[in-house]
Amino acid sequence: MTPRRRGPRPLPLHLNLALLRGMGAALSLDPMTGAPFSPGSPSWSDAWPISRAGRLEMRRIAEALVAGGHPPERFRAAVLRQLARQDRALIAGLAAYRRHPAQREMPSLPVLWQEGETRLLDYGGAGPPLLVVPSLVNRAYVMDLAPGHSMLRALAAGGSRVLLLDWGWPDEAARGFTLTDYIAGRLERALAAPALRPLGPLALAGYCMGGLLALAAALRRPERLRGLALLATPWDFHAGDGQARERALTLAALLPGIEPVLQATGTLPVDLIQTLFAGLDPWNIAAKFRAFASMDPAGERAHRFVVLEDWLNDGVPLAAPVAREALGGWYGRNEPAGLRWRVAGAVVDPAELAVPSFVAVPGADRIVPPASALALAARLPGARVLPVPAGHIGMAAGGRAEAVLWQPLREWLAGL
CATH class of the missing domain: 3.40.50.1820 (Alpha/Beta hydrolase fold, catalytic domain)
Incomplete structure (x- = not known):
């Protein structure tokens, strides 16, 4: 029997991050403004193609295409097609994880x-x-x-x-x-x-x-x-580095905003904890599920991925x-x-x-x-x-x- 899975938790966050990445790419590639897209914190701004390195790479390629007589719109379309392929792989990976039959089975202990x-x-x-x-x-x-x-x-x-x-x-x-x-x-x-x-x-x-x-x-x-x-x-x-201190202070600055939740529930809830952890490396979750989509579901590697991911989503x-x-x-x-x-x-x-x-x-x-x-x-x-x-x-x-x-x-x- 396939376990009923809620993860990766919180699922709406990870789906919206994929949407945010695509929107950022579209803004960075806008032929009218070419405006860079950055949500602010370095952790949230280092995903290709919205990272600084990604934007520089896109600019270099676009300039080379123009110099060769190619319309820059073709490059923009190619980047967006690549993002669409990655988003399809993400959805496939999420679906494969949620229907995978693997479960942790270990003997009970004294x-x-x-x-x-x-x-x-x-x-x-x-x-x-x-x-x-x-x-x-x-x-x-x-x-x-x-x-x-x-x-x-x-x-x-x-x-x-x-x-x-x-x-x-x-x-x-x-x-x-x-x-x-x-x-x-x-x-x-x-x-x-x-x-x-x-x-x-x-x-x-x-x-x-x-x-x-x-x-x-x-x-x-x-x-x-x-x-x-x-x-x-x-x-x-x-x-x-400076980013470590910035990330720590950013987490601390969130405390007043979550204080009503702490008072109402007596806890910092699991999904809120997962959201805070996601902020440390917000694009990694999507990347690992895209990779999971290409794994052999019957293989040991996929089994280990599922068991570990179940643990990650079984928070306290x-x-x-x-x-x-x-x-x-x-x-x-x-x-x-x-x-x-x-x-x-x-x-x-x-x-x-x-x-x-x-x-x-x-x-x-x-x-x-x-x-x-x-x-x-x-x-x-x-x-x-x-x-x-x-x-x-x-x-x-x-x-x-x-x-x-x-x-x-x-x-x-x-x-x-």
Whole structure:
């Protein structure tokens, strides 16, 4: 039976982006004005043919055609035909994804501890314990996608007793949580769960936003830990080129506009989170679905694409107080890098970490720019830094993930 899919979420946004791109091309090619089209933010202006490079290329070709005695209208028509072909491929890719029969099917796991919707899942394994902390805004199973392609099961098979803190969907109580409530509350209570006491000191690993939560917990409870791994974890939200700072400040500037939604629902809803992420690379979603249209639907590559895309669209809303802290405090005021981020009243300072650390930095990450993660590594005492030739998600779940991350992480854990 084919799953009922709503994605890519929010679907109207991605369809309208394709329309916006075509309108921008038509304006840029207008024979009367030749007016460049730019929505403003660099992230929204770098798609061919509305990017600066695309406009320069179009101008060069048009001038060459005129010099050769060819009417420029033919070039304009050719560009618009190409855009129409790409739009047809996008629709074909979206339709193929939504009717694809693939589903994630993994065995259920023992639950060692639970509070509200948050569960501590046991992946087994013979060896020292490793507790993995995912982000609050995505489902935890990105690290356990499919049989034979699961970071958590690979780590369990490679010498660690692997435990996953699955935050779950925020219930009514969790909608009022701050970052302190999650870190000094649920995360620390999970660390103190009776089932973990016989296992001894833990290694703690955090992915993306989960890395910041894990770091704060490690600073508060060093006696429970033997090491800390931070995977694609941001620190300096304004680091990198000027565009990184501009994007961060743009996200923060949206906070007053979404405040009515936060107050009405108690959360930052999934579709709004997806819209904010889309703003980091707004044209990528259409590009990947155009590529999917040409894949063999029965092939392993297509199956993996569908399972990963299902995960991307199976998001979790963010508690409203956390959304305010993240957008305003992290992205806007850059509180972590300025040593102004506090958990339970105490400043979170990586320089005070008392256990060995491992920092994985994906070189092609658009969500956490490498400079942001490297700023964290620079402040940690003696951190082992692993450059990863992958993107934010590909690092953990891509086709090369085992070689570029899982195995190096296994080796580091074995050396603790």
